[in-house]
Amino acid sequence: MAATGKHACVVASAGAYTLPPIIDGQIVPIDPTGRVTISNELASLPKLQHAFEQFGQQHGIPVGSINQLQVVLDELASNVIKYAWSDGGVHELSVSFGISAGAITLEFTDDGAAFNPLDAPPPPPLQPGERPLPGGVGLHMVRQLVDGMAYARIGATNRITITKRLN
Numbered sequence: 001m002a003a004t005g006k007h008a009c010v011v012a013s014a015g016a017y018t019l020p021p022i023i024d025g026q027i028v029p030i031d032p033t034g035r036v037t038i039s040n041e042l043a044s045l046p047k048l049q050h051a052f053e054q055f056g057q058q059h060g061i062p063v064g065s066i067n068q069l070q071v072v073l074d075e076l077a078s079n080v081i082k083y084a085w086s087d088g089g090v091h092e093l094s095v096s097f098g099i100s101a102g103a104i105t106l107e108f109t110d111d112g113a114a115f116n117p118l119d120a121p122p123p124p125p126l127q128p129g130e131r132p133l134p135g136g137v138g139l140h141m142v143r144q145l146v147d148g149m150a151y152a153r154i155g156a157t158n159r160i161t162i163t164k165r166l167n
Contacts (some may be wrong), residue, residue, distance in 0.1 A: 023141050037094040039091070044078060048067045048077055049070060049074070050094075052069065052070065054098055056069070059105060061126065061166060062166065065104070068164070069145075069162075071141070072105065072106065072145055075142050075166070077093060077106075080112060082149060085112045086113070091111060091112065093109070099166075105163050106164075108159070108160040108162075114158060116153060117149070120139045147163055147165045148163035
């Protein structure tokens with residue numbers, strides 16, 4: 001896998017995700033790794049959003065970083081749901097998130113058609129007064145919001161790893 005600039009390969013954490021337990025109104029600390037699996041339906045996106053928001057709050061991730069990574073989660077997960085499977089069947093998308101060494105890592109895993117988002121070209125520059133056409137802007141936006149992005153095809157599985165430094 002070729003990687004240039006800020007889009008380098010990183011190792012991501014994986015684990016079982018559960019909502020943090022609350023005792024006497026206080027969140028009880030859990031393993032700083034999360035994983036959520038959703039079905040290939042756009043209606044499943046709120047489950048992913050909620051899980052990440054809870055993870056971010058539990059680990060004190062700055063609100064600005066949570067908001068930026070929510071955009072990344074929405075964009076990548078919706079792209080996988082819309083385009084990864086052509087058979088019309090039921091499939092799953094798993095997203096792991098972990099925090100370490102001042103950075104957060106998101107890892108998207110699916111068994112859809114091979115697609116390397118790093119190969120997607122940037123959108124063409126707009127002329128003055130020109131409005132962008134729908135499509136083709138989301139992956140470019142994701143690249144602007146993160147510090148690292150890597151792709152691997154392992155067997156029949158796509159793995160996209162995103163890293164964002166926490167400032």
